[in-house]
Amino acid sequence: MSQLPRLIAILTLLKSKRLLTASELAKKFEVSIRTIYRDIRKLEEAGVPVTTIEGRGYSLMEGYSVAPVQFTEKQANALITAQHLINQTKDTSFIEDFNEALIKIKSVFRTSIQKKSELLQSKIHIFNPTYENISSNALSEVQLAITNFNFIEINYCKVNETNVSFRKIEPYAMYSSQHKWILIAWCHLRQDYRAFRIDRIQHFKILQEKFEDRKFNLQAYFQSCSYNKSKT
Structure with a gap:
């Protein structure tokens, strides 16, 4: 086991x-x-x-109880499948936080569903032969910075480059593509929105300093990217 x-x-x-x-x-x-x-x-x-x-x-501890939430077998299976997908992110902080949350969630499963979820756990595997094996440990902290409007200082290295640049950024949104998490942030060095692969961040520091919300819209950002590509 x-x-x-x-x-x-x-x-x-x-x-x-x-x-x-x-x-x-x-x-x-x-x-x-x-x-x-x-x-x-x-x-x-x-x-x-x-x-x-x-x-x-x-x-x-006396008085401790888990909320009486009932999960169907399909809902339990969805959580097990999500765990496998999340493990593909290669971000240690996010995987640990999800697994700890899942421990609490699965503790309220009925015994029959718990046994079936353990069975399904051993019968799912995700293959991705082109996967780039680079890990990170920043995702959970970055998510907190997004929701609390905290500046982040990062040392960032672009793909196929060796130079590391220092950036002070305002994190606004993130998305996943090909099992990699991408952070969209306002970069004070470039004075514009930039996309940063989280697994390319070599060092980061969440600042106590808050930034003013620029009312960033992720959908509008994607539309703008598509429009700029169509012009080239």
């Missing part, structure tokens, strides 16, 4: 009000006690209030 299904199973057991020891969990899932320690830490990082009772085991 991979880590994510095991985390969901541990959370399900804890939700049943049982007191569980690391040894019991290790034996049940056929892993080491050290692995269980890492699993519990992962649940805590995802915001699950796991209480450690010295010498007795683990339990959930």
